[in-house]
Amino acid sequence: MSAVLLAGCSSAGSSASGSTIARADAPPGIRLVLEHRPAPLTETIQVFVCAVPFPTSDPLYGDLQLRLDLDPTTIAAQMQRHVSLYYRALSNGAYRPDFVAGETLTMTTEETHDQCVEDAVDASSPEAAAVLVVANAENLATGPGGWGRPGTPCAATFCSAASTRRAVYVGASDFHPDNGAVPLLDLIEHEIGHTLDLPHSGDTSATYDSVLDVMSNSAAPRDVQPERKNAQDTIAVNRVALGWIPDDDVAVAGPAGGTYMLSPSAGPTGRRVVFVPLGDLMFLTVEYLAGTGFDAFLPSGGIAVHRIDESPTVCEMPVAGACVGIDRQQLTVGSTPPHRDLLATAGASWTVEGWRITLVRAATASMDTVQVEVVPTDG
Ligand SMILES: [Zn+2]
Structure with a gap:
C-alpha cells in the first residue's frame, strides 16, 4: 500500500496547493489502475x-x-x-x-x-x-x-x-x-x-488517431522525422498501471480541485499526473508532456488530458463489472485530433467533463515543472 497523500500538500516553495484525497478513498476505477500488476523489471x-x-x-x-x-x-x-x-x-x-x-x-x-x-x-x-x-x-x-x-x-x-x-x-x-x-x-x-496489458488511446474509431501515445498512432513521429524507427512515448495512466510512476507521485484531486505542480510524466521523479474522479469507473488524467526525447517530434511540450473509462459498457468482456487493463477506454480529450497541439501557453485552458484545466505557468529554461489549475466549472 502507498503512503497516504496529505490534503493540501504541495511542492516546496511553490504556491500550488491542489486538494488531494487518499488512495484508500479514491474511486474504484482509479484503484484498479493503481493496483494493476506492474511490469516485471x-x-x-x-x-x-x-x-x-x-x-x-x-x-x-x-x-x-x-x-x-x-x-x-x-x-x-x-x-x-x-x-x-x-x-x-x-x-x-x-x-x-x-x-x-x-x-x-x-x-x-x-x-x-x-x-x-x-x-x-x-x-x-x-x-x-x-x-x-x-x-x-x-x-x-x-x-x-x-x-x-x-x-x-x-x-x-x-x-x-x-x-x-x-x-x-x-x-x-x-x-x-x-x-x-x-x-x-x-x-x-x-x-x-x-x-x-496496455489499451489503445485516442478516439473510439479503429484509427486511434492520437500522436501522443505509442498505444495510439505509433507511426506518427515518422510524419515529422522521416528517419524515425522508434515510436513516441506513452501517457501517464499507462505508466501508473505498469508501476513506472509510483503511487506517491500520483495526485487524486479532491472535489474542489486546485492548483498542482507537475513534473514531466515521462521523467523519473516528481508528481507526474493528477487523476480527477468523474465517477466510480471514470476519471480524467492531467499530465505534462515535455515534448523531448521520444516526443521531440511534437511542436512543443504542454498539458495533455485523457478520459479513462472502465465502465462495463466500454468492452466486450468486463471482469467483475469493470473493463480493466487492455479493455480500458482511454480517450484523448481537450485537444483536437490528432492531438499534436497541447495546452502550452500560460493562461490557456480546456473545459472537459465539467472541469476547467488551465496552464498557469509553463516550464522555463531553469525549471521543467509546470503549474496547472484543475477546478470544477460549477465550483
Ligand atoms: Zn493495437
Missing part, C-alpha cells in the same frame, strides 16, 4: 519467424508474393539493440525486456498465421515470458500490420509464454530492405505494449 521475449508458403490459403497475405529472408537470431539482436533500449528509456529503467532467438517455423499451405503463432508459443522455452512472431510475408495493406495480446493473467512472479499464450505477431513489412539496416520498430513496440 526483466523478462525474456523469444523471437520466431513464420515462413509463409506461396500460395497460401491464409487470407491475411492474399496473393502477395514477397517473401523476405528473415532469421530469428538477426531479429532478436535487432530487438535487443533497439526495442529493449526503447523500453528501458520509456520506463526510466524499470522494464528491461531481453530478446532471444527461437526458430523458424514453416507453415503449410493450409495453415494460418494464427496457428503458426500457437506453434511458436508451444515451442517457446520455459524461460520465455512472451513470443514475438514475425512472418516473412507482408500482411495485405487492407488489414492491420500485427497484433499483441497479454494472454491469461499471471498470478505468480513469472509465468511462461506457453502457460499464458502471451504473444506478438507482425507481418514482414517493417523488415523490408527499403527500411534500411534497422527495421521500423514502432509497431512492435506498440504490440509489446498490448502484451503488458
